[in-house]
Amino acid sequence: MTNQYKKSTLIxxxxxxGSCSLMxxxxxxxxxxxxxxxxxxxxxxxTGLALADWHNYFPDPRLQALIAAALENNRDLRIxxxxxxxxxxxxxxxxxxxxxxxxxxxxxxxxxxxxSASVTGSAIEAQRYDVxxxxxxxxxxxxxxxxxxxxxxxxxxxxxxxxxxxxxxSLISDVANAYLSWLxxxxxxxxxxxxxxARSETRDLLGRRRxxxxxxxxxxxxxxxxxQAAAAELxxxxxxxxxxxxxxxxxxxxxxxxxxxxxxGRSLAEQGINSDLxxxxxxxxxxxxxxxxxxxxxxxxxxxxxxxARAAFLPRISLTGSVGTASRTLSGLFDAGSGAWSFQxxxxxxxxxxxxxxxxxxxAKARKVIAVAQYxxxxxxxxxxxxxxxxxxxxxxxxxxxxxxxxxxxNQLLSLVEARYQAGIVSHLEVLDAQRAAFAAEQGAIQVRRxxxxxxxxxxxxxxxxxxxxxxxxTPEKTTPEGTxxxxxxx
Numbered sequence: 001m002t003n004q005y006k007k008s009t010l011i012x013x014x015x016x017x018g019s020c021s022l023m024x025x026x027x028x029x030x031x032x033x034x035x036x037x038x039x040x041x042x043x044x045x046x047t048g049l050a051l052a053d054w055h056n057y058f059p060d061p062r063l064q065a066l067i068a069a070a071l072e073n074n075r076d077l078r079i080x081x082x083x084x085x086x087x088x089x090x091x092x093x094x095x096x097x098x099x100x101x102x103x104x105x106x107x108x109x110x111x112x113x114x115x116s117a118s119v120t121g122s123a124i125e126a127q128r129y130d131v132x133x134x135x136x137x138x139x140x141x142x143x144x145x146x147x148x149x150x151x152x153x154x155x156x157x158x159x160x161x162x163x164x165x166x167x168x169x170s171l172i173s174d175v176a177n178a179y180l181s182w183l184x185x186x187x188x189x190x191x192x193x194x195x196x197x198a199r200s201e202t203r204d205l206l207g208r209r210r211x212x213x214x215x216x217x218x219x220x221x222x223x224x225x226x227x228q229a230a231a232a233e234l235x236x237x238x239x240x241x242x243x244x245x246x247x248x249x250x251x252x253x254x255x256x257x258x259x260x261x262x263x264x265g266r267s268l269a270e271q272g273i274n275s276d277l278x279x280x281x282x283x284x285x286x287x288x289x290x291x292x293x294x295x296x297x298x299x300x301x302x303x304x305x306x307x308x309a310r311a312a313f314l315p316r317i318s319l320t321g322s323v324g325t326a327s328r329t330l331s332g333l334f335d336a337g338s339g340a341w342s343f344q345x346x347x348x349x350x351x352x353x354x355x356x357x358x359x360x361x362x363x364a365k366a367r368k369v370i371a372v373a374q375y376x377x378x379x380x381x382x383x384x385x386x387x388x389x390x391x392x393x394x395x396x397x398x399x400x401x402x403x404x405x406x407x408x409x410x411n412q413l414l415s416l417v418e419a420r421y422q423a424g425i426v427s428h429l430e431v432l433d434a435q436r437a438a439f440a441a442e443q444g445a446i447q448v449r450r451x452x453x454x455x456x457x458x459x460x461x462x463x464x465x466x467x468x469x470x471x472x473x474x475t476p477e478k479t480t481p482e483g484t485x486x487x488x489x490x491x
Contacts, residue, residue: 021144022314023151023307026300031286032376033383038391054172057460059272062265063179066252070175073253077171080164087153087160094153097146100138105322106131108330129333130340132324140317148307155301162294169290171251173461177454178248183268184450185241188443192234195439199227206428219428226432230439268449275393275456286382289464295371295378302364302371309364312357313350320344386462389455396452403448407441414438 054067071077110127118124141147203223209215249255256262266272286292326340327333350357417434420426 021147021307022310023144023148023304026303028296029299029372029376031379033286033379038387054460057273058176058457060179060266060270061263063176063271065259065262066179066248066256067172067175069254069259070171070252071168074171074251075253077164077167080167084157084161084164087157091150091153091157094150097139098141098150100135100319103134103136104132105134105324126328128326128328129330130324130326131333132322132326132340134320134322136320138319140319142317143311143314145308145311145316148304148311151304152301152308155297155299155304159294159297159301162290162297166290166294169461169464173457175248175251176457176460178244178251180268180271180450180453180457182241182244182248183265184446185237185244187268187446189234189237189241191439191442191446192230192237195435196227196230196234199223199230199435203227215428222429222432226435229436268446268453271453273453273456275459285386285463286379289382289462292375292378292382295375299368299371299375302368306361306364306368309357309361312360315347315349318346318348320346382462386459389459389462392455393452393459396448396455400445400448400452403441403445407438407445410434410438410441 055064058064058067107130108127109130111125113124113126115121115123139146203220203226206215206220206223210217210220245256321341321343323339323341325333325338327335327338332338414431414434414437417426417431421428421431
């Protein structure tokens with residue numbers, strides 16, 4: 001028994017050592033994007049890229065608390081995280097197929113053959129006790145079929161993990177955008193409240209002057225129309241503010257009203273988000289994005305599946321065996337000479353399968369072509385997204401500077417017109433025109449400031465924020481003075 005067992009072991013080891021893989025060697029496709037950013041993107045040349053984690057990138061304490069709550073409570077993120085655990089477990093199941101399935105079995109077999117069916121003409125009663133260690137249908141991975149399936153499961157697992165990280169970045173960005181939109185609506189609503197109050201006082205003043213015969217009906221009606229227009233705009237902004245808050249609460253997973261310890265926040269002008277990023281060449285920037293990493297892992301999985309499909313054409317070798325002890329009586333189970341063993345190698349060679357294996361191989365090859373195209377498309381989309389955001393950053397900053405300067409000029413003009421009206425030099429219609437222009441300019445400045453901050457938030461996601469070095473620690477952000485939100489106008 002010992003010699004036979006040693007021979008079987010040597011056969012298994014030799015087969016394992018001599019196994020080969022039919023899986024194609026994986027080669028990453030070249031990035032189908034230009035080697036440099038468009039001319040509209042103005043960046044300081046560098047050889048690396050470093051980003052801050054979200055705690056440093058978004059310094060507003062209230063926003064930080066909301067992001068932390070979203071990462072804890074958002075249901076979609078919980079689903080994405082659970083899918084990682086599912087893919088990891090599936091990979092573990094597939095990886096287990098590369099090892100023998102060894103069982104310890106204890107059995108008792110009893111039988112009775114009646115006299116009418118017995119060769120001896122008398123009833124035969126038999127029983128047998130067995131204790132054995134079994135290897136059940138272990139496939140020798142001679143052609144790499146099992147290892148290819150294992151590589152496929154591993155790629156799918158890593159793709160799921162990268163997809164979860166991509167969703168996490170999107171969630172952080174979405175919460176920040178929703179918060180900025182809520183701040184915008186809050187500030188615009190507060191401006192509208194102030195405007196409605198001022199126009200109400202002007203209307204009442206003109207009403208008293210009309211009753212005294214100092215002012216005309218035309219002046220009062222103009223003031224009444226201006227007041228009602230501001231009141232309508234206030235109602236519209238209040239509705240938008242409520243919708244923005246509902247959107248933010250949905251992303252966070254709980255309402256801000258329920259967060260009793262929510263810290264005080266900052267105004268839009270005080271957010272302090274700095275989107276001045278060192279950026280290297282496009283391939284360096286794009287290949288670290290989690291959506292691109294997920295697409296590449298899916299490509300790796302598709303490449304591995306070809307190896308499994310090729311191996312299906314070749315013989316499949318499986319081993320079934322056991323070694324243990326057997327006896328007709330339970331008391332003699334472990335006596336000398338009771339050793340028992342069995343060894344059942346099997347080889348299966350497909351002869352006719354109606355073209356199924358060929359079709360499966362064609363499917364695997366087609367899916368790899370699809371995966372390559374999806375990978376390249378993901379890189380191209382990422383390049384466009386990053387280039388658009390980087391190009392727009394300075395343009396929006398210039399727009400904000402001009403819009404804020406316009407608001408300052410309109411407020412100064414309003415002060416001059418009101419003084420001239422008090423002196424009786426201009427009509428009240430000019431005052432109303434100046435009020436409307438100043439109100440629109442202030443609203444526009446708030447809106448453009450939010451747009452600039454939202455672009456900075458989108459850049460955080462586009463550059464795959466929270467970069468990790470080899471040790472897994474976050475790398476602090478480096479900044480340049482270019483592209484800073486103009487400033488601090490309006491603070």
